[in-house]
Amino acid sequence: MRAAVRKFGNSTGIIIPKPLLAAFGASAGDGVSLTMEAGRLVIERVDSDPQAGWAEAAEQLAAEGDDGLVWPEFGNDGDKDLKW
Structure with a gap:
Protein backbone atom coordinates (compact mmCIF):
# COMPACT_ATOMS: atom_id res chain seq x y z
CA MET A 1 0.00 0.00 0.00
CA ARG A 2 1.41 3.40 -0.92
CA ALA A 3 0.87 6.74 0.78
CA ALA A 4 2.19 10.25 0.24
CA VAL A 5 3.87 12.59 2.69
CA ARG A 6 1.57 15.62 2.87
CA LYS A 7 1.77 19.12 4.24
CA PHE A 8 -0.41 19.85 7.31
CA GLY A 9 0.06 23.50 8.24
CA ASN A 10 3.67 23.86 9.41
CA SER A 11 4.09 20.09 9.70
CA THR A 12 4.08 17.10 7.41
CA GLY A 13 2.33 13.80 7.88
CA ILE A 14 1.19 10.55 6.37
CA ILE A 15 -2.41 9.43 6.40
CA ILE A 16 -2.52 5.82 7.56
CA PRO A 17 -5.47 3.89 6.11
CA LYS A 18 -7.94 2.50 8.65
CA PRO A 19 -7.22 -1.18 7.81
CA LEU A 20 -3.53 -0.70 8.63
CA LEU A 21 -4.37 1.02 11.91
CA ALA A 22 -6.73 -1.80 12.81
CA ALA A 23 -4.04 -4.37 11.96
CA PHE A 24 -1.86 -3.17 14.83
CA GLY A 25 -4.69 -2.27 17.19
CA ALA A 26 -4.70 1.52 16.87
CA SER A 27 -7.36 4.04 16.01
CA ALA A 28 -7.54 7.81 15.52
CA GLY A 29 -6.35 9.63 18.64
CA ASP A 30 -4.24 6.77 20.03
CA GLY A 31 -0.61 7.38 20.99
CA VAL A 32 2.12 5.79 18.91
CA SER A 33 5.87 5.39 19.21
CA LEU A 34 8.01 6.16 16.17
CA THR A 35 11.48 4.61 15.74
CA MET A 36 13.92 3.97 12.93
CA GLU A 37 15.14 0.41 12.35
CA ALA A 38 17.43 -0.46 9.46
CA GLY A 39 16.33 2.60 7.51
CA ARG A 40 12.62 1.93 8.05
CA GLY A 53 0.44 -2.85 34.16
CA TRP A 54 1.52 -1.32 37.49
CA ALA A 55 -0.95 -3.39 39.53
CA GLU A 56 0.21 -6.64 37.95
CA ALA A 57 3.87 -5.70 38.47
CA ALA A 58 3.19 -4.89 42.14
CA GLU A 59 1.47 -8.25 42.63
CA GLN A 60 4.43 -10.03 41.05
CA LEU A 61 6.89 -8.19 43.31
CA ALA A 62 4.81 -9.10 46.36
CA ALA A 63 4.64 -12.75 45.27
CA GLU A 64 8.44 -12.78 44.93
CA GLY A 65 8.87 -11.10 48.32
CA ASP A 66 10.60 -8.14 46.71
CA ASP A 67 8.13 -5.48 47.83
CA GLY A 68 9.98 -4.14 50.87
CA LEU A 69 10.58 -0.45 51.43
CA VAL A 70 13.53 0.98 49.55
CA TRP A 71 13.72 3.95 51.89
CA PRO A 72 13.33 3.42 55.63
CA GLU A 73 10.29 4.95 57.23
CA PHE A 74 11.02 8.22 58.94
CA GLY A 75 8.81 10.47 60.98
CA ASN A 76 8.24 14.16 61.00
CA ASP A 77 8.58 16.53 63.92
CA GLY A 78 5.31 16.59 65.79
CA ASP A 79 4.09 13.18 64.58
CA LYS A 80 3.72 11.98 68.18
CA ASP A 81 1.24 14.81 68.84
CA LEU A 82 -1.08 13.82 65.99
CA LYS A 83 -4.48 12.40 66.99
CA TRP A 84 -6.31 10.17 64.57
Missing part, protein backbone atom coordinates in the same frame (compact mmCIF):
# COMPACT_ATOMS: atom_id res chain seq x y z
CA LEU A 41 10.10 3.91 10.05
CA VAL A 42 8.47 1.69 12.65
CA ILE A 43 5.15 2.77 14.20
CA GLU A 44 3.99 1.01 17.37
CA ARG A 45 0.86 1.61 19.41
CA VAL A 46 1.48 2.66 23.00
CA ASP A 47 -0.90 2.37 25.92
CA SER A 48 -2.58 5.66 26.69
CA ASP A 49 -2.52 4.89 30.41
CA PRO A 50 1.01 5.51 31.71
CA GLN A 51 0.24 3.34 34.75
CA ALA A 52 -0.94 0.37 32.70
